[in-house]
Amino acid sequence: MSHRRTSVRCQIGPVSVGGDAPVVVQSMTNTDTADARATADQVAALAAAGSEIVRITVNNRASAARVAEIRARLDEVHGIDVPLVGDFHYNGHTLLNEFPDAARALSKYRINPGNVGRGARHDANFAAIVQAAIDYERPVRIGVNFGSLDPELLDGLMEENARRPEPDSAGAVVREAMIMSALSSAEAAEEIGLAHDQIVLSCKTSRLQEMVEVYQQLAARCDYPLHLGLTEAGMSSKGIVASSAALAILLQQGIGDTIRASLTPEPGADRTLEARVCCELLQSLGLRQFRPQVTACPGCGRTTSTVFQQLAQQIEQHLAERMAIWRTERPSVAQLQVAVMGCIVNGPGESRAAHIGISLPGTGESPKAPVYVDGQKVATLEGDRVAEEFIGMVDQYVDANYPRVAG
Numbered sequence: 157m158s159h160r161r162t163s164v165r166c167q168i169g170p171v172s173v174g175g176d177a178p179v180v181v182q183s184m185t186n187t188d189t190a191d192a193r194a195t196a197d198q199v200a201a202l203a204a205a206g207s208e209i210v211r212i213t214v215n216n217r218a219s220a221a222r223v224a225e226i227r228a229r230l231d232e233v234h235g236i237d238v239p240l241v242g243d244f245h246y247n248g249h250t251l252l253n254e255f256p257d258a259a260r261a262l263s264k265y266r267i268n269p270g271n272v273g274r275g276a277r278h279d280a281n282f283a284a285i286v287q288a289a290i291d292y293e294r295p296v297r298i299g300v301n302f303g304s305l306d307p308e309l310l311d312g313l314m315e316e317n318a319r320r321p322e323p324d325s326a327g328a329v330v331r332e333a334m335i336m337s338a339l340s341s342a343e344a345a346e347e348i349g350l351a352h353d354q355i356v357l358s359c360k361t362s363r364l365q366e367m368v369e370v371y372q373q374l375a376a377r378c379d380y381p382l383h384l385g386l387t388e389a390g391m392s393s394k395g396i397v398a399s400s401a402a403l404a405i406l407l408q409q410g411i412g413d414t415i416r417a418s419l420t421p422e423p424g425a426d427r428t429l430e431a432r433v434c435c436e437l438l439q440s441l442g443l444r445q446f447r448p449q450v451t452a453c454p455g456c457g458r459t460t461s462t463v464f465q466q467l468a469q470q471i472e473q474h475l476a477e478r479m480a481i482w483r484t485e486r487p488s489v490a491q492l493q494v495a496v497m498g499c500i501v502n503g504p505g506e507s508r509a510a511h512i513g514i515s516l517p518g519t520g521e522s523p524k525a526p527v528y529v530d531g532q533k534v535a536t537l538e539g540d541r542v543a544e545e546f547i548g549m550v551d552q553y554v555d556a557n558y559p560r561v562a563g
Contacts, residue, residue, distance in 0.1 A: 165177060166355070166381050169264075171209055181207050182211065182241075183207040183430050184210065185213070189219035190216075196229035203238040206431045206435035210238055210239070210241070214244055214262075216247075223257070224257035227261035242258070248267065249272070252284070259292050265295075269298060279344075297357070298338055298357050300358065301387060303362075305334060306337055313329050313332060327366065334361070338359055339377065339378060342380060357378065357381075367386050368405050371406050383412075384403055384416070395417070396417070399417040400437050403434075404441060451506055453502070470547065471550070495513030497513065497516065499517070499521065500517075503516065509531075511553065514546050525542055
């Protein structure tokens with residue numbers, strides 16, 4: 157699949173965004189940024205789950221005062237260089253001026269043009285943040301949100317629309333206001349002195365079709381890298397499905413350079429789900445490869461045993477654990493395809509199609525499990541150690557076909 161037409165590439169710390177760079181996974185912490193240890197730990201967890209850029213809230217002096225410590229903890233304690241993005245609303249101009257250590261520790265600043273003040277204060281505050289980005293040589297994401305759209309801009313467009321002989325729908329006016337806010341803010345930032353390739357845009361809304369249409373129009377009217385997200389997507393399966401559907405539509409069209417699944421976590425749940433969802437989405441679309449792909453039988457009346465389910469789970473867990481090492485030692489192992497199938501109907505065919513696969517016996521079938529490597533049957537497993545033996549064969553396949561990289 158060809159990616160977006162833009163040739164503009166923005167550098168965010170060690171990560172390239174836009175142009176021909178791969179689509180990048182982004183996430184955001186939900187810790188109190190003033191708690192440097194907890195925030196650094198969550199950033200590290202998100203990075204381990206696949207997030208390549210992590211945004212943190214910088215909303216007051218207490219949080220701004222700890223940003224440099226968070227960066228230091230990531231570098232010295234966790235040993236990771238994941239870029240940190242400062243999320244500023246209302247007072248970013250003040251905090252960046254008062255806390256230069258924070259301004260230097262962040263790899264990018266996020267500005268919401270609807271939340272930097274009104275009237276003359278809006279322009280002055282916006283200019284102050286942009287000037288900080290210029291001074292510290294940092295890129296900026298201009299992030300417009302439906303829920304915090306500049307009311308003066310929206311009211312002006314609504315009044316102008318009402319005077320037309322054939323007015324557009326209110327939704328169309330809102331979409332145009334979001335796009336205008338992003339593009340006019342980007343133009344203003346460049347007039348202040350920010351380089352064209354130091355700007356990323358986003359226009360987020362919580363309504364799927366509206367979000368898709370806004371980004372389609374925005375992509376047609378600019379060449380800036382775009383950050384995609386269905387904001388406030390929701391919890392659990394609803395949030396996962398809605399985010400995946402919205403992002404997939406745009407990514408399939410070649411639109412989008414960074415993505416986030418803005419999922420509401422269950423109380424006390426692991427924050428890393430949103431990063432894992434993005435990785436799975438990009439891998440499913442064939443845009444990125446993060447880890448080996450496991451094809452597993454969904455089960456039916458032929459598979460009343462849970463053996464194949466348990467083996468598939470064991471394989472997934474084993475590969476996930478091993479990828480912590482393989483990601484550095486054997487990065488190409490992410491291309492590996494493993495099949496764990498549950499009966500004779502599709503089992504042999506899917507197993508042959510994978511690099512290595514096993515076809516377990518369904519209900520009433522002979523209690524034997526043929527194993528296929530690169531399309532050829534190489535063994536038949538049976539007994540209580542099928543899972544252990546198959547996992548061993550997977551490791552052997554990796555050792556033989558994905559050599560360690562030098563250095």
